[in-house]
Amino acid sequence: MASEITNNGNGEMSKEERKVYDRQIRLWGYDGQKKLREIKVLLIGMQGLGAEIAKNLILSGVNSITLKDHTEVSILDCCSQFLIPRDSQERNRAKASMSAAQKLNPNVKVIVDTTPIEQNVDSFVTSFDIVIATECSPTTYKRLSELCRKAKVKLFIADVYGLFGYFFQDVNFKHNLYGEVFLDNDKIYTDSLPAKIPRPYFLTSALLKFQSESNRKPNPDTCEEDVEELKSIVNPILDQLNIGNNIFDEYYGELFCELSPTTSIIGAMVSQTAIKNAMDKPIEKYNVFFYDHIEHEGQFHLL
Amino acid sequence: MAAAIAGVFQPEMQNLIKESKVLLVGAGGIGCEVLKNLVLTGFSELEIIDLDTIEVSNLNRQFLFNKESVGKAKSHVAKTSVLKFNPNVNITSHLGDIMDTKYGVAFFNKFKLVINALDNKKARSHVNRMCLSCDIPLIESGTMGYSGQVEFIKKGVSLCYECLPKSEPKSYPMCTIRNTPKEPIHCIVWAKFLFGQLFGESDEDVSVDQTVYDGTETKVSARQWAEIIEYDPKKLLEKIFYDDIKYLLSMESMYTGKKVKPVLLEPSFFETEVVEYRHVLDSEVLTLEQCKSMFLDCIVSIKQKLDICQNKSLVWDKDDDDFMNFVVSSSNIRSAIFNIPLKSHFDIKSLAGNIIPAIATANAIIAGQIVIHALRILSGKYERCQSVFLRELPNHKGQILVKDKFLQKPNPKCMVCSTDGEIVLSIDINNITVKQFEELILKKKLNMVAPDVLVDGRMIISSDEDDELDLYEKTLAEAGVNHGSRFSVDDYFQNYSIKIMLQHKEKAQEEDPDFEIFGNLEELNTAEKNNEAEPEENDEDCLIEKDESCVERVDDDLSTSDEQAHDMVTDKKQEDDSVIKEDMMDSDPEVIKVDQEISNEEILAMKRKADEASEDINEAKKSRVD
Ligand SMILES: [Zn+2]
Numbered sequence: 014m015a016s017e018i019t020n021n022g023n024g025e026m027s028k029e030e031r032k033v034y035d036r037q038i039r040l041w042g043y044d045g046q047k048k049l050r051e052i053k054v055l056l057i058g059m060q061g062l063g064a065e066i067a068k069n070l071i072l073s074g075v076n077s078i079t080l081k082d083h084t085e086v087s088i089l090d091c092c093s094q095f096l097i098p099r100d101s102q103e104r105n106r107a108k109a110s111m112s113a114a115q116k117l118n119p120n121v122k123v124i125v126d127t128t129p130i131e132q133n134v135d136s137f138v139t140s141f142d143i144v145i146a147t148e149c150s151p152t153t154y155k156r157l158s159e160l161c162r163k164a165k166v167k168l169f170i171a172d173v174y175g176l177f178g179y180f181f182q183d184v185n186f187k188h189n190l191y192g193e194v195f196l197d198n199d200k201i202y203t204d205s206l207p208a209k210i211p212r213p214y215f216l217t218s219a220l221l222k223f224q225s226e227s228n229r230k231p232n233p234d235t236c237e238e239d240v241e242e243l244k245s246i247v248n249p250i251l252d253q254l255n256i257g258n259n260i261f262d263e264y265y266g267e268l269f270c271e272l273s274p275t276t277s278i279i280g281a282m283v284s285q286t287a288i289k290n291a292m293d294k295p296i297e298k299y300n301v302f303f304y305d306h307i308e309h310e311g312q313f314h315l316l
Numbered sequence: 317m318a319a320a321i322a323g324v325f326q327p328e329m330q331n332l333i334k335e336s337k338v339l340l341v342g343a344g345g346i347g348c349e350v351l352k353n354l355v356l357t358g359f360s361e362l363e364i365i366d367l368d369t370i371e372v373s374n375l376n377r378q379f380l381f382n383k384e385s386v387g388k389a390k391s392h393v394a395k396t397s398v399l400k401f402n403p404n405v406n407i408t409s410h411l412g413d414i415m416d417t418k419y420g421v422a423f424f425n426k427f428k429l430v431i432n433a434l435d436n437k438k439a440r441s442h443v444n445r446m447c448l449s450c451d452i453p454l455i456e457s458g459t460m461g462y463s464g465q466v467e468f469i470k471k472g473v474s475l476c477y478e479c480l481p482k483s484e485p486k487s488y489p490m491c492t493i494r495n496t497p498k499e500p501i502h503c504i505v506w507a508k509f510l511f512g513q514l515f516g517e518s519d520e521d522v523s524v525d526q527t528v529y530d531g532t533e534t535k536v537s538a539r540q541w542a543e544i545i546e547y548d549p550k551k552l553l554e555k556i557f558y559d560d561i562k563y564l565l566s567m568e569s570m571y572t573g574k575k576v577k578p579v580l581l582e583p584s585f586f587e588t589e590v591v592e593y594r595h596v597l598d599s600e601v602l603t604l605e606q607c608k609s610m611f612l613d614c615i616v617s618i619k620q621k622l623d624i625c626q627n628k629s630l631v632w633d634k635d636d637d638d639f640m641n642f643v644v645s646s647s648n649i650r651s652a653i654f655n656i657p658l659k660s661h662f663d664i665k666s667l668a669g670n671i672i673p674a675i676a677t678a679n680a681i682i683a684g685q686i687v688i689h690a691l692r693i694l695s696g697k698y699e700r701c702q703s704v705f706l707r708e709l710p711n712h713k714g715q716i717l718v719k720d721k722f723l724q725k726p727n728p729k730c731m732v733c734s735t736d737g738e739i740v741l742s743i744d745i746n747n748i749t750v751k752q753f754e755e756l757i758l759k760k761k762l763n764m765v766a767p768d769v770l771v772d773g774r775m776i777i778s779s780d781e782d783d784e785l786d787l788y789e790k791t792l793a794e795a796g797v798n799h800g801s802r803f804s805v806d807d808y809f810q811n812y813s814i815k816i817m818l819q820h821k822e823k824a825q826e827e828d829p830d831f832e833i834f835g836n837l838e839e840l841n842t843a844e845k846n847n848e849a850e851p852e853e854n855d856e857d858c859l860i861e862k863d864e865s866c867v868e869r870v871d872d873d874l875s876t877s878d879e880q881a882h883d884m885v886t887d888k889k890q891e892d893d894s895v896i897k898e899d900m901m902d903s904d905p906e907v908i909k910v911d912q913e914i915s916n917e918e919i920l921a922m923k924r925k926a927d928e929a930s931e932d933i934n935e936a937k938k939s940r941v942d
Contacts (some may be wrong), residue, residue, distance in 0.1 A: 031598070037372045039666055040673035043599055061356075065680065068379055072676045079439030092318040093356050095401045107777075113400075116382050118375075172417045175324070176688065233323030269324050273356035277349060278717075280675035285462070288677070299714055309688055309700075311681075311717030313710045 026050070030120055034074055043294040046074065051290045054078045055141040058132055058148035058159075059106040061093020061271035062173045065280025066145055067114050068096070070121075077122035079141070080114065082107040083129040084148075085187040089233075092270040093173075103283055130157070138166050150228070151195065151221045158183060158191035171283045172220075174230060175268040176306035178279035179217050184290050186301040194316045200263050209280050211314050213303035216261055219247040220268070233269040240265045241248055263307050278304050284313065317341055321357025330358075332694040337361040337426055341443055343390040345674050346457055348380045349683030350433055353765035355398045355405050357687055363427075365410040365419070366391040371635065377676040385601035415442045415740050415765055416731050417809055426451045431455045431691055433683075437482060441732075442810065444477035446468060448733050449811035453693050455686050461673045462708040464682040468689055471733060472726060478763075479727035482634035490825055494566060496575050500651055500659045506646035508632055510556070511639065513538040514547075515618055515630040547622075549615040553608065554586050557649050578653045598661035602644070604652050614638045615889065621748035630745070634669030643668050681706050699723055729835050731762075731814050738815040740840050741803075743792070743831040745821040750776055750795050751788040757831060758805060766810070770804040771797055778806065792818075 026046065031038065052075045056066055060084040070078055085104045086097055096110035103109040108123045115123045130137075130146070130153060136145050138160050144167070146157055154170050161168035162183060165297050170191055171180035181191050195218055224230055225241055231239035243265065248258045282304070286296055299313035318324045334436045338359055340350055343366035354362060368390050370381045375759035380397035381390070393408040398407070412418065415438070424430070424446050432454060440456065447454040447469065454469040456477055469476050492498070516539075536544070545551045564570065571577040573791050585608065593606035604609065616685050617638040621630060632639050640661070647668075648658045666673065685704050692700045701722040710716040731739050736877050741757065746754075752779050758767045766779035776787050788794045799820035806813040817839060823830070834840040 029372075032372045033375045035376070036671070036674040036816070037376050038662075039671060040675060069676050069680065072376055072379060074376075089321070090322065091356070091402065093353055095356060095398075097401055098400045117379055119383070156710075233321055236323045266326050270321070272318055272319060272324070274684040274687040275351045277353050277680045277687075281680035281684070281938060282716075282904065285675075285677040285681075296710060299710070306688060309685060309702075309704055309717070309719055313714035313716065315714075 030074070031121075033118075037073065041292055048292050049074050049076075049288065051076050052142045052265045052301050053140070054287070055081060055138065055144045057081045057144070057146040059094070059096075059110050060090060060148050061095075061176075061276040062147045062171060062280050063106075064096040064110060064264060065096045066147070066171070067110065068117060069281055069284035070287070071114060071117045071123065073284070074118060075121060075291070076116075077124060078111060079124040079126050079127040080107040081128070081130065081271055082129050082148075083225055089270050093273040093276045136159055136164070139164045141166060143167045143169070143290065145171065146171075146281060147171050151225050154181075155190075155192035162190060167287070169283050169287055172230075173275050173279050174220050175201040175270060176186050176262060176272050176275045176284065177216065177268060178275045178306075179213065180279060180283045180286075180302050181285060182300055182302075185297045187297075188315060194301060198271065205263070210316075211303060211312065212256075212260060212293045213305050214301075214314075214316065215247055216249055216264060217303065219243050219250075221261050222246050236269055240268075241265075243268075267306060275304060278311065317356055317358035317405070319359070319360075325358075329695060330690065333358045333691070334360055337363070338427040338690070339424070339427040339430045339438070340364045340433060341377075341411075341430065342366055342435070343380075343394040344374070344433060344435060345377045345676075345679040346459060346683055346686070347433035348378045348394055349676075349680045350431055350457075350686050351394055352851075353687040354690075355402045355407075356427060357691075359406045361407040362405065363393060363410065365414055366392050366394075367411065367413045367543070369798060374636075377674055377679055379676065389431065398558060405776075414439055417765070420809060421446070421811060422448055424452060427452055429453050431686060431690070433457055433686075439476055439765050442765065443740045445732060445763075445807075445810040445812045448476055453698075454688050455693070457682050457686055459678040459682050459706070461675070462678055462706075464678050464706040465680055465703060466685045466689055467703045468693065468698070468723070470482075470693075470698060472776065473698050473723070474701075475724045475726055475732040476730060478732040479730040491826065492540055495570055497650065497654050498576065499843075500647065500656055500664075501667055503647040503654070503656060503665055504643060504648040504659075507643040508648060510538075510646060511630075511632045511642055515539070516632070517629040530696075543627075544815060550586070553611060554613055556613055556646070557653065558583075558586065559583060561653055561829050573765070576655055579655065581649075581653060584932060599853040601658050601660045603833075604649065604658075607645040607652075610641050610763055611649065613689055614645065618642060624642070633915050634665055634671070635692070638669070660672055685717070687726075725931075726815055731835075732812065738817060738836070740817045740819055740834040740837055741831060742819045742821045742834065742840055745792040745797050745799070745820050746817070746824050747791070748830070749789055749791055751790060753777075754788075761831075762814070764805070764807045764810065766807060766809045768806045768808065770806075771795070804816040889921040 025117070026034075026043070034046055054070055054075055054077065056063055056070070056078055059067070059080050063080070067080060069080060082105065084106055086094075086101070086106055086109055089101075090097060090106070092105075095108070096113040097106070098109075098113065101109045105127050107127055111123060111125050112166045115121075130149065138157070144157065144161055146154060146169070149157070149170075157170070158168060160166075165186060168182055170182075172178065181194065182191065220231070220243070223239070223246060227242070231243065244258075245263065251258050251260070282302060284301075289295055296313065299315050301314045301316050302311065303314070304311045319330045321425050322330075324330070325333065327911070327933075336359065338361070340347060340354070340362065343351065345362055347364070347366065351362070351364060366389070369387055370378070370385050370390055370393060371385075372386055375383070375386075378390075380394045385393045390407075390756050391411055395409040396408045402940075428442060430447050430452055432440055432443050434443070444454065444456070448471045449470050456467040456469055458465055467477075468474055488502060493502055493509065497503050497506065525749060541555075542552065558581065561580055564578060565580070585604070588605065589606045590609040591603075591613060593602055593610050596602055596606065618630070621638070628899060630639070632643075634640055644664050647664060650656075651658050659667075689704075692698075693719040699722075701895060702721045702723050704717060707716050707718060713716070722756075725734050728734055742755075754767065754769075757767070758764045758777075768779050769775065770778035770810055774783065774796065775783070776797075778785055787834040797818060800819065801818045803818065804813070805816060817837070832840075833845070834843065
């Protein structure tokens with residue numbers, strides 16, 4: 014349906030497109046814009062972070078974006094999901110986001126897909142240039158990581174917990190896979206990691222382990238129990254490394270829901286890194302990025 | 317909105333978010349993103365102000381707008397758009413200028429926090445002063461291309477927006493523009509200037525060249541001459557690109573030494589048929605013949621626009637295709653005459669419009685950080701609100717969002733936020749009128765709105781129009797100002813006052829600056845010594861006698877509206893362009909680049925921090941967009 018009105022990928026850029034994209038063409042040139050017009054993106058997860066990534070990539074003028082989500086709109090979406098109108102009758106997150114997403118840029122094909130990624134065949138990812146996944150289980154992330162590596166499809170995995178967030182990237186198929194960076198066993202810390210491990214790594218690992226065990230992210234309804242649970246995961250590791258147990262005390266109060274300031278930051282960091290990739294200027298030395306909301310710093314790492 | 321849900325924030329924070337009234341100044345690139353973040357976070361008492369309407373070139377990033385909203389007021393449309401995803405928020409939108417006297421101290425006092433998402437230095441300075449005067453915390457922000465920054469400003473706690481000098485917009489000596497252009501930008505500045513001469517305000521002060529616009533015995537302005545010939549395109553073409561050049565060439569002395577002499581175009585150029593140029597992409601360079609045809613066509617179209625507005629004056633605007641074509645064609649023809657490479661429409665628009673590239677992602681990152689800062693400010697954790705810089709590329713440690721190590725303390729000598737601020741103004745008191753002093757120095761340079769000025773106890777400028785002082789046309793000397801005079805300047809509206817000590821310095825030649833401002837006498841003396849020490853390396857000595865007022869340098873932002881660069885940090889125009897071009901050519905992300913230009917501000921900041929001498933900070937500074 015959307016394809017009737019899109020120009021993307023069909024021959025030369027129209028005058029209208031040039032006008033809309035003027036300010037970014039002045040940054041990355043016509044060549045950059047042309048490359049973007051050919052990129053097909055799969056975006057899994059349409060909560061707040063997904064909405065940010067969708068917005069940024071649609072505005073930038075990629076060829077197409079498939080919004081994939083089988084879940085229903087929840088009350089927590091109001092913390093950061095701005096593509097779903099409050100009076101929407103549509104329950105599915107991707108479907109409910111479709112209209113506002115398409116309106117951002119009629120030149121981009123916006124496609125909705127409500128099948129769970131777990132039910133797709135392994136080769137599903139090969140029809141895309143870039144896959145970006147959010148709000149999946151750690152197990153699904155690991156499967157995606159292997160599938161994309163095999164199919165040589167660039168992969169980004171991102172999550173936001175309250176005001177804290179991270180993303181993982183596999184863009185040159187050289188560095189550790191997701192499952193090797195974030196281990197799914199009791200021993201989160203391994204000797205194979207670089208000597209100086211960034212602190213947010215421990216927090217992220219603990220959050221992912223929490224998710225694996227509880228089948229959900231920490232939730233504001235159960236915030237106190239959830240924080241205790243997180244501490245019980247992370248403290249033994251900190252003890253093992255002789256790091257004080259109080260280093261995350263300030264973080265625990267702000268780890269619930271996807272909060273807008275950080276979906277804004279992580280969503281834009283992932284999008285920008287993906288855009289640079291599409292234009293053959295990848296930031297490829299690293300595989301993980303953390304946004305630390307207490308230190309307010311954003312840093313790439315190779316883990 | 318997050319603050320409505322129990323458990324998301326700590327209870328105190330939750331209440332602060334719900335109850336704090338926030339003013340957002342600007343609904344452009346950063347403004348749209350900030351408004352979204354504030355509303356989603358649960359801020360429920362908001363006011364937003366912007367004086368602009370929506371344009372097509374905003375749509376790649378200002379996501380609260382779409383095609384249907386082009387031409388409408390940004391502030392109102394932004395409000396309507398966010399209400400769709402959160403109807404339970406109280407937003408007041410203003411279509412207006414924050415510098416309007418309507419928005420005085422009483423208006424600002426309503427707010428717990430002010431956020432600047434502006435695109436120009438003047439408005440930023442103004443909001444800075446209003447917030448200092450009302451003692452309201454302010455978050456200042458900006459982006460440029462991939463980079464950006466967030467700064468926290470609070471009276472007595474942090475640096476204010478004006479604590480450190482800002483870099484100046486680039487300007488060019490008038491004689492280079494008129495007689496000896498060497499680079500495309502010189503011809504572009506000239507073309508914009510010519511536009512003003514032909515279609516703008518009939519300002520007799522300055523004329524583009526020395527030629528007598530004859531036809532009659534008396535000297536007439538360029539515009540009057542154009543009106544006499546009824547804007548005949550061919551006559552204009554010949555006059556500007558043949559007769560005037562011939563006249564320049566007649567002044568032998570002008571092109572001695574290294575200076576490139578213009579070469580007269582073949583007379584046949586003016587005779588040949590027109591050629592098609594409309595199919596040429598704006599990224600390609602037109603031929604000289606095509607430029608000529610474009611020139612002839614746009615003169616006709618612009619004349620029609622003049623007729624429509626009943627021969628009032630037109631203001632050059634990069635978004636008007638005819639105006640843009642005028643600058644493209646005339647600057648390129650002039651370039652050809654002076655043996656300067658021709659440029660594409662796309663490139664000329666960047667230079668002429670001072671366009672700063674802008675993308676959605678940089679704005680979103682900065683807007684996210686602004687709201688994190690807002691949360692820390694509301695809970696009183698000021699020490700946590702160090703400046704944060706978004707870099708174009710990660711540094712060697714992988715950091716791309718980098719903060720200052722500490723919150724920077726106010727500059728005790730700041731002429732704005734320090735109580736005993738005094739500056740030294742060095743100027744030729746015989747070469748500037750009271751009116752020019754008010755416009756160029758008090759309003760343009762010192763960003764005042766409605767100044768009152770006492771000199772040695774006597775009033776020479778009053779913001780009250782009823783005070784008929786009749787001094788405007790007099791020079792400062794004639795108005796009784798002497799070497800060593802002390803001005804006491806007071807802007808009642810901004811609640812801002814400053815003392816200025818005047819040092820007379822004769823303006824000996826055209827290249828001399830019209831005025832200079834120093835923090836104190838010592839700085840002035842040091843500057844003078846340095847000047848003497850350096851041999852005059854000015855090979856640009858101008859042989860044209862100076863003929864007019866003290867506006868002898870052409871600001872590059874001449875007649876440009878503020879519309880450009882919605883998300884820009886400063887008005888540091890031309891310099892930025894050079895940096896940007898670097899970025900565009902950038903192909904090796906491994907190389908840490910040193911910006912070509914480091915502003916005074918950066919140098920000062922670096923000096924001040926020498927004791928902290930942290931590599932990180934300096935690196936962050938390099939990416940600083942200010
Ligand atoms: Zn200050």
